[in-house]
Amino acid sequence: MEKQIITKLHNLEAKENIKILLAVESGSRAWGFASPDSDYDVRFIYVRPQEEYLRLEKKRDVIELPIEEELDINGWDLQKTLRLLHKSNPTLWEWVYSPIIYLETEFLETCQNEMNAYFSVKRSLYHYLSMAEKNYREYLRKDDVRMKKYFYVLRPILACRWLLNRKTPPPVLFTELLAAELPTPLETEVYSLLELKQHSPEVKIIPRIDKLNAYLDISVAEIKKELQRMDESPVADWKELNAWFLRELNKN
Structure with missing residues (x-):
């Protein structure tokens, strides 16, 4: 290819x-x-x-x-x-x-x-938070969800965590974000989901993972609070x- x-x-x-x-x-x-x-x-x-x-x-x-x-x-x-x-x-x-x-x-x-x-931390946060919220709202509220959408929400949430903790551009590779920012109690669920994603078709449907959704809910609220505290980025x-x-x- x-x-x-x-x-x-x-x-x-x-x-x-x-x-x-x-x-x-x-x-x-x-x-x-x-x-x-x-x-x-x-x-x-x-x-x-x-x-x-x-x-x-x-x-x-x-x-x-x-x-x-x-x-x-x-x-x-x-x-x-x-x-x-x-x-x-x-x-x-x-x-x-x-x-x-x-x-x-x-x-x-x-x-x-x-x-x-x-590079602006605040503008990057807005970008990733918007991406996470849109996919979460549209795809992960039902009882059965498209598996891949978890990654289109989890990745930008972890990118926001990286931005808040390190003030640098987040890495491209998802595994680097996982290693740095994923809470230990979620490792079993997320790494199992990652293996399933890599071996399943794009349209794979799975039951909603409430434990993961709870983490996403908390993360969105926390990131929004941090954004409200941040000063505007200077214009380059x-x-x-x-x-x-x-x-x-x-x-x-």
């Missing part, structure tokens, strides 16, 4: 007249809890030739390929990427630190060296990001 993905990305470069700066796996495969039938969520950052950014007409800043069998491929323009970095968008950190890389340039090293200057300067953007343009 990796060869197929890389071929598709190179074909996309030629078709769209772009340069892909970074392409990685996102979602459950990058997080380490993919099911046997999980999609490949390929995400990439690209840049266009300089003259494309000087046109009066607007051009879309995302490229999305139609979902094809188990392949979901889409990417962000460099401008969009750096604007989201200015907002401390946590998704960008997950792409840059993904353990599965399909294409890379020196842009990756630059990101890893420079982007933490724009645009100067370095503008210079970064121009440097990337001059390379292409």
